[in-house]
Amino acid sequence: MIATALRVANQLRRDPGTLALLLVVPAVLMTLFRYLFSEFLFTLVGPSMLGVFPFIVMFAVTAVTMLRERTAGTLERLLAMPMRKVDLLLGYALTFGVIATVQSGVLIAWSVFLGLDAPSGLLVLVAVLDGVLGMALGLFVSVFARTEFQVGQMMPAFVLPQLLLSGVFGPREEMADVLRWISDALPMTYAVDASSRLVRDEGLSGEVVRDLVVLGGATLLALVLGAATLRRQTR
Amino acid sequence: MIEISELVVDRDGTRVLDDVTAVVRKGSVTGLLGPSGSGKTTLLRAIVGVQRITGGSVRVAGLPAGHPELRALIGYQTQAPSVYADLTVAENLRYFASIARCDRRRVAAVLEDVRMSELAGQLVSRLSGGQRARVSLATAMIARPPLLVLDEPTVGLDPLLRRDLWRTFHRLAAEGTTLLVSSHVMDEARRCTDLLLLREGGLLAACTPAELGDDLEDAFCRLVEGVPA
Known part of the structure; x- marks a missing residue:
């Protein structure tokens, strides 16, 4: 597991473009939000974005990295060797988890600089969980893509509905029942909900705890689904 | 080292391997020869245990192919560098x-x-x-x-390097390693101790290079056409 984590970290180090994408893009997007809206609106919408950006960026990078592992044949080689599947997934999760943490730290620090009140350190936890969830789902969907081009096309399919229904663009209370049910089933909803509540200085309320549990559960589920897609034998 | 018995593999509805029965001796350098598309890679994948098989059996070191214990015993080089x-x-x-x-x-x-x-x-x-x-x-x-399964390891290499690699293979065999090496170049057959000839998913012959005579290409054709030497 540690060997795999170090190997993935080594590969990322060789790819400064991707690292920059991971660390800088969320902050740049947040800056756009700041100057797109009035300061008041930004304090309302900004925190929700803390639950969106880490997810999107980690999703894309992980899906592509795992896809490369499949197409290059290295995955088949690893699975033919004495390696446990869980070690492979946890190796990935460890490195990308560390990156998600650094990314969230940068994003939150920058958001505070832009004028967002971030009273709770718990925000970091939400952003990290959100990034790790994006990573786990990225691992999972890499099975359904044959090329990196297809991964690009999966972004709108997996990410946009979650974003639209997460409550960022309109309060969930005003959604039609069916849409709200769907919204209830999508994990990003809980990341957006938790970060909004935390910025409103609710502290560790029951709702925030529920949000965190749902995010953690969804991440575990995605990792288990990801493990199930690693087949040692193929047709 | 390897026992293949009545092996059948279907991929996407086409029969890739049809009733292959063969043995690979321990400590041998066995060449798996056949033209492109004859099923060499599929046979190697079945031995390594990454290919789902339709019928028959493949046993390596007494265990069914794909057994978890075999993962530490087999070194596998895929055709594309992985x-x-x-x-x-x-x-x-x-x-x-x-x-x-x-x-x-x-x-x-x-x-x-x-x-x-x-x-x-x-x-x-x-x-x-x-x-x-x-x-x-x-x-x-x-x-x-103890078992090396190599899918076309010498393709595209210069003759000197190819000679060196084959020397390494034989040194490993002398130390007790079993090697199964595929190739679509007939003259590589010379360098093996044992041969398995594959064509259109079926085993054409299991023999030694000496048994095939001097002209390997010709011997292959005679085997396909069923003409005695």
């Missing part, structure tokens, strides 16, 4: 060494075996196709597995 292009040669080998749970000091030895020591610090993405293939081969050999 190494990380964005790591250096040495980084690739060190990683696979730790996955195979073997001593990292093996890296230097195995790089010498494939004549890649001088390029240890190079990124794989900067290497030529033949050099990448050798990194991939080194990866298969890293843990000194």
